[in-house]
Amino acid sequence: MEKQILHVDVNNAFLSWTAIDMLKKGSKIDIREIPAIIGGDETKRSGIVLAKSMKAKECGVKTAETIYQAKIKCPGLKIFASDFKIYREYSDKLYKLLLEYTDKIERFSIDECFLDMTKYLMKDTLLSKAQQISKRVKEELGFTVNIGVAHNKLLAKMASDFTKPDRIHTLFPEEIETKMWPLPVSELFMLGKKTVPKLYNMQIKTIGDLAKTDVKILSKKFGKHGVQMWEYANGIDKSEVQYKEEKPKGVGNSITLPQNITEIEKLEEILLALTEQVTYRLRKYNLLANTVNVQLRTKDFEDTSHQGKLIEATSSTKEIYEKAKQLLHQMYHRPMAIRLIGVRVDNLVEKESKQLTLFNNESNEKQEKLDKVIDELKNKYGYNKITRAGKMDVGDLLKLKDIKK
DNA sequence: TCTGGGGTCCTAGGACCC
């Protein structure tokens, strides 16, 4: 049966949400109306553009470029800090509103949702629902969305990306040729900056060119990915809206350091703080990890990572940190100037399904109790207030003067 | 003061087994 899918995409999400939050707090300016961006902190070496206003876009400012470059392009540019707590609140408000139309919603990211609206079989009904959603979001929540309407997720997502802001676009099978095929191939979902030049070399410049290319040639050159890009170019996507709350497949935490660090002792301390955050989230999900992965980025932007299996699945800060420290020592050799360090856990399993081991020793139980007490304190008094005796969280660590150089 | 942080999925190659 033919599905009816909507893709709802918030226009300039971070910038819009910051704008309406500022207005609510009495700001006289609407940062959506001036050349403005939401950006990281250049003094912490995380100075990239997260979102831009239309006026900033007109100057040529691009998402993910450096603030430094953006300022050159747009001299009067105003920069505002991101606030993910606020973004989460607006995202939740949007989700709640959408729930009134269907419970089959997939939260694809903080500012994008797929809705399975197959229960509205009539095209006119479907379109009027989309119009209703668009109007209500604007009036009740104060920001605008783009909505893509199609028979599968891929086409709905492509459609919502057409012209912005505050628009509804359809992409039904008979419209693929006129609406999607003339677009540059780089516009196709899942085609990034590594693949596009290769396609250009093959004289494949538009999505239409890709759709008409022999899938065997693509399969040979790009493997599975080649088949998928051909299907996408032809509007084929069989995936379902994943509306059931899914547990994460991995949990990670990484930080770009304000200054490069060479001393392994300092890296260890930061690693512990990162690990504490990871295991805290792991325990909140009631999950256990089977593998630990440590990532390093050098001052020259060379990335390396090492991973290792744990003896048994765990969410214990101590056990995961021990493993992480071991991995760090494996990969670290002097003199290395480290720009970024990260830890992540993968191969997660439900806590309940953990196999009982013969030697469920007392020390493990003790450790588990300690983690639990710390988690409860963190829940009660706020994450950053509570840390292990003698240790600080990443934020505090990075404030230390002696970390410099 | 140039280059985030959170993810997912795929692939190539090595180790090991039969």
Added chain:
DNA sequence: TCTGGGGTCCTAGGACCC
């Protein structure tokens, strides 16, 4: 002085997304 081949598991790295 020859050197299989299939299968599984594991790891490092890469590509892509928002």
